[in-house]
Structure formats: C-alpha cells, structure tokens
Amino acid sequence: MFTWPVRVYYEDTDSGGVVYYANYLKFMERARTEWLRDKGFGQTELLRDHSVIFVVRTVQVEYLRPAKFDDLLTVTVRFHAAGRSWIELDQTAEHPENGVLVKARVKVVCVNGQTFKPVQIPAPVRERIERIS
Numbered sequence: 271m272f273t274w275p276v277r278v279y280y281e282d283t284d285s286g287g288v289v290y291y292a293n294y295l296k297f298m299e300r301a302r303t304e305w306l307r308d309k310g311f312g313q314t315e316l317l318r319d320h321s322v323i324f325v326v327r328t329v330q331v332e333y334l335r336p337a338k339f340d341d342l343l344t345v346t347v348r349f350h351a352a353g354r355s356w357i358e359l360d361q362t363a364e365h366p367e368n369g370v371l372v373k374a375r376v377k378v379v380c381v382n383g384q385t386f387k388p389v390q391i392p393a394p395v396r397e398r399i400e401r402i403s
Contacts, residue, residue: 272308272347274301276363278337288336294372295329298361301345302376305359309398317383320392324378327356331374341365349399355380355388357399 276297284290303313306324316322337343343363350358356379363372380391391399 272301272305274304274345274347276300276343276345278339278341278343280339283339288338289341291333294331294333294363294374297343297345297363298347298374298376299326301347301361302359302378305347309395311395311398316392316395320395321383322380322389322392323383324357325381325386327377327379329374329376331372333372335365335368335371337363337365337371343371350375352391352396352400354390357391 278289282289282293302324306313306316313323316324343365346360346362346364348360350360352358356377358375358377361374361376362370364370379388380395381387382389
C-alpha cells in the first residue's frame with residue numbers, strides 16, 4: 271500500500287468548515303500520481319516514452335466522516351485488479367485519530383496520448399505495478 275500525506279487548506283473547505291466533497295477526488299488524484307511516480311513512471315515520462323496517459327473511467331466513493339481545515343490526512347493507494355488497458359485501485363483518505371474518512375474504488379484506463387483511445391498498458395508499466403503492488 272502506498273501512502274501520501276495531504277494537509278487540508280482553507281481553500282479545500284466549504285462554508286461549513288469541512289472539506290468539500292469533490293476535493294477528496296483531488297487528494298486521491300495526487301496520491302495516484304505519486305504512486306505511479308514511486309513505481310518509476312511519472313506522467314510526463316509515460317507520455318514521452320510510451321505515448322500513453324491514464325484517465326479516470328469510474329469512481330465509486332463513500333463518504334464516512336468529514337475532515338476539517340488544517341487536518342493532516344493520509345491518502346492511500348492500493349492495487350486491486352488490472353485488465354488489458356485498465357487498472358482498478360482502492361483508495362482512502364484517513365485521519366490519524368478518526369480513521370477512514372473516505373474510501374473509493376477508482377478505475378483508470380490507459381489511453382493513447384494523441385487519440386485518447388484505449389490501448390494496452392505498456393509491459394514495463396504493467397510488470398512493475400503488478401510485481402511491486
């Protein structure tokens with residue numbers, strides 16, 4: 271499991287002083303980007319070297335508890351499954367005292383960076399993701 275720290279800033283909150291629900295998706299996007307980078311594949315390098323990018327296809331989110339301004343959260347990424355052109359990941363946003371606040375299953379699809387049509391995940395990427403995860 272990969273973890274990424276996220277501090278809640280004032281701009282992340284709504285008029286009730288809690289994290290606006292859509293901002294959890296931003297936190298999870300950052301964690302997925304860093305998860306890929308940790309595996310050795312930055313987004314820029316994926317496009318340059320393999321002509322592919324990963325795009326979100328579906329997200330299932332369950333909001334359990336709120337986070338507030340200045341909370342330090344841990345956002346997790348865990349490999350769940352993969353197909354020829356897609357990867358499913360389980361993600362959470364967690365608070366050290368309050369536990370899991372949000373959980374999600376995210377399916378990303380590998381697409382050609384020019385046409386945006388689904389393509390097979392490059393072998394080096396697939397091998398590293400499945401082996402290390």
